[in-house]
Amino acid sequence: MHPCDLIVVGAGPAGLAAAATAAEAGLQVVLLDEQPRPGGQIYRDVDRVAALRGGILGKDYAEGQALTAAIRRDGIAHLQGAVVWAIEEGIRVSYTRAGQAAQVTAPRLILATGALERPMPLPGWTLPGVMTAGAGQILLKQSGVLARRAVLVGTGPLLYLIAAQMVRAGTPPLALVETQTRADLMRANRHLGGALRGWPYLAKGLAMLAELVRARVPRHTGASDIAIDGEGRAEAVNFRSGGKARAIACDTVFLHHGVVPNTQAARSIGVPHRWDAAQHCFNPVVDAWGGTAVAGVFLAGDGAGIGGAHVADLGGRIAALKVAEELGRLSADERDRRAAPLARQRRQQFAVRPFLDAAYPPYAGALAPADATLVCRCEEVTAGDIRGYAKLGCIGPNQAKAFGRAGMGPCQGRYCGLTVTALLAEANGRTPDDTGYFRIRPPLKPVTLGELAAMEDGVSDAAE
Amino acid sequence: MKTASPFLELEAAPARVRVWFDGEPLHLPPGANLAAALLAAGVAVFRHTPVSGAPRGPFCLMGACFDCLVEIDGVVRQACMLEVEEGLRIARPHEAEAGRAPV
Numbered sequence: 201m202h203p204c205d206l207i208v209v210g211a212g213p214a215g216l217a218a219a220a221t222a223a224e225a226g227l228q229v230v231l232l233d234e235q236p237r238p239g240g241q242i243y244r245d246v247d248r249v250a251a252l253r254g255g256i257l258g259k260d261y262a263e264g265q266a267l268t269a270a271i272r273r274d275g276i277a278h279l280q281g282a283v284v285w286a287i288e289e290g291i292r293v294s295y296t297r298a299g300q301a302a303q304v305t306a307p308r309l310i311l312a313t314g315a316l317e318r319p320m321p322l323p324g325w326t327l328p329g330v331m332t333a334g335a336g337q338i339l340l341k342q343s344g345v346l347a348r349r350a351v352l353v354g355t356g357p358l359l360y361l362i363a364a365q366m367v368r369a370g371t372p373p374l375a376l377v378e379t380q381t382r383a384d385l386m387r388a389n390r391h392l393g394g395a396l397r398g399w400p401y402l403a404k405g406l407a408m409l410a411e412l413v414r415a416r417v418p419r420h421t422g423a424s425d426i427a428i429d430g431e432g433r434a435e436a437v438n439f440r441s442g443g444k445a446r447a448i449a450c451d452t453v454f455l456h457h458g459v460v461p462n463t464q465a466a467r468s469i470g471v472p473h474r475w476d477a478a479q480h481c482f483n484p485v486v487d488a489w490g491g492t493a494v495a496g497v498f499l500a501g502d503g504a505g506i507g508g509a510h511v512a513d514l515g516g517r518i519a520a521l522k523v524a525e526e527l528g529r530l531s532a533d534e535r536d537r538r539a540a541p542l543a544r545q546r547r548q549q550f551a552v553r554p555f556l557d558a559a560y561p562p563y564a565g566a567l568a569p570a571d572a573t574l575v576c577r578c579e580e581v582t583a584g585d586i587r588g589y590a591k592l593g594c595i596g597p598n599q600a601k602a603f604g605r606a607g608m609g610p611c612q613g614r615y616c617g618l619t620v621t622a623l624l625a626e627a628n629g630r631t632p633d634d635t636g637y638f639r640i641r642p643p644l645k646p647v648t649l650g651e652l653a654a655m656e657d658g659v660s661d662a663a664e
Numbered sequence: 665m666k667t668a669s670p671f672l673e674l675e676a677a678p679a680r681v682r683v684w685f686d687g688e689p690l691h692l693p694p695g696a697n698l699a700a701a702l703l704a705a706g707v708a709v710f711r712h713t714p715v716s717g718a719p720r721g722p723f724c725l726m727g728a729c730f731d732c733l734v735e736i737d738g739v740v741r742q743a744c745m746l747e748v749e750e751g752l753r754i755a756r757p758h759e760a761e762a763g764r765a766p767v
Contacts, residue, residue: 236747345673
């Protein structure tokens with residue numbers, strides 16, 4: 201068992217910034233990350249790829265190199281390819297790396313586990329060839345792999361970013377099928393004053409839209425009744441837009457209607473979460489430092505509430521300053537002096553969010569899917585099944601597991617949890633907070649007996 | 665089930681190694697992300713679900729959805745969390761028990 205001052209889980213912008221800030225203050229840091237190279241999803245593989253495809257991916261992507269460079273220093277043990285499967289108070293983290301389980305302990309933990317795509321259950325979303333827009337980005341970033349005939353479906357800035365990157369790579373998407381309406385934009389305009397404080401963000405958005413117009417990528421807005429058709433794999437997207445039924449033949453569909461905090465690790469140690477009506481998701485309850493109700497546990501980055509890469513970076517630094525002060529490496533005055541400008545920048549970065557939330561709301565047809573639509577991909581449970589459980593008296597997601605195994609497959613509810621909560625809340629006339637969420641227990645990721653047997657200090661409590 | 669790939673690769677890989685998917689040889693770039701390399705090689709269906717036998721392929725490519733599960737050396741693992749290595753023998757998980765695939 202490896203002792204240190206601080207464990208950071210996740211090597212995206214929040215985790216990288218937290219680790220570097222803590223090490224600068226003199227802490228011994230262990231940084232655990234599942235991927236073979238640092239960057240998280242937003243800066244995936246940036247050290248290798250920025251030189252290769254920086255022109256396609258854009259300046260914002262290449263900026264990630266500053267964060268990865270900052271962790272190559274004394275005081276940080278970056279364990280790449282480390283899959284965390286249990287976290288216990290104390291704090292002890294169990295993980296698997298290169299076929300061997302191991303544990304690390306520390307008085308403080310910063311979870312920087314990032315975001316997941318908001319589940320977008322619609323007819324045909326489980327067909328091969330249907331992926332998240334994030335997956336499309338990962339293919340392009342890490343592997344230089346592009347879909348030849350793709351339709352982008354959903355709403356929000358990430359959809360424009362991936363479309364613009366595909367245009368730059370010479371393989372524009374066949375079309376964008378966008379679910380936001382003119383009325384959404386009108387409603388969003390009242391937040392425009394606030395959003396202008398974050399004007400560089402808006403300017404980037406307009407520049408991306410101009411790229412799509414120049415490339416003549418067809419955009420269908422206000423889309424509804426979206427369904428993906430195909431025999432054994434995605435072959436077409438069907439939808440209604442402008443009062444007409446439309447169909448676009450394709451091989452690949454990228455889905456996106458926002459991202460939500462990946463709450464699995466935080467929930468597994470009992471961090472309380474609360475429903476955020478504006479973002480249609482659960483957010484963990486954190487203080488201004490990222491501190492939680494669980495002793496010694498901090499959250500930073502999108503996992504603490506969606507804010508994007510810059511907010512994540514700032515949140516990582518702020519949490520690390522607090523940890524350094526608590527462990528006696530910084531005075532409270534010094535902590536506050538250094539945190540103040542970071543907090544100010546974070547407020548400025550957040551200014552654009554109310555506009556984005558209103559302009560690009562999640563697709564209503566996927567928040568409350570039709571009865572026949574699969575919501576739990578793993579156990580193949582439909583929206584109608586969940587509504588049926590409610591009629592039989594099921595009031596919460598944990599009960600729903602007993603009714604029909606929703607959330608009990610290998611993904612452990614990551615891509616159905618929010619839908620199951622929303623369906624039960626609606627059917628029972630209760631709030632999402634009262635309805636609750638799946639109870640998340642270790643192992644957070646599968647671990648084999650062989651990996652446990654190979655554990656350095658033998659199998660201990662977490663594995664029993 | 666290899667078809668003309670719906671995906672293209674931006675750069676030609678400097679080297680390729682042989683792996684086996686479902687008994688068929690494929691030549692993939694060593695060190696590449698296994699799920700991405702299989703997609704680029706035209707593999708669409710990575711597995712069939714244990715519940716209904718429905719075909720599935722990669723969905724999130726970041727280790728969260730478990731839809732890209734494959735079987736290697738008897739262990740079912742996420743293809744998106746693995747790298748291509750010479751000689752990998754990759755099978756669709758549990759196909760033999762379901763009587764669906766070559767043993």
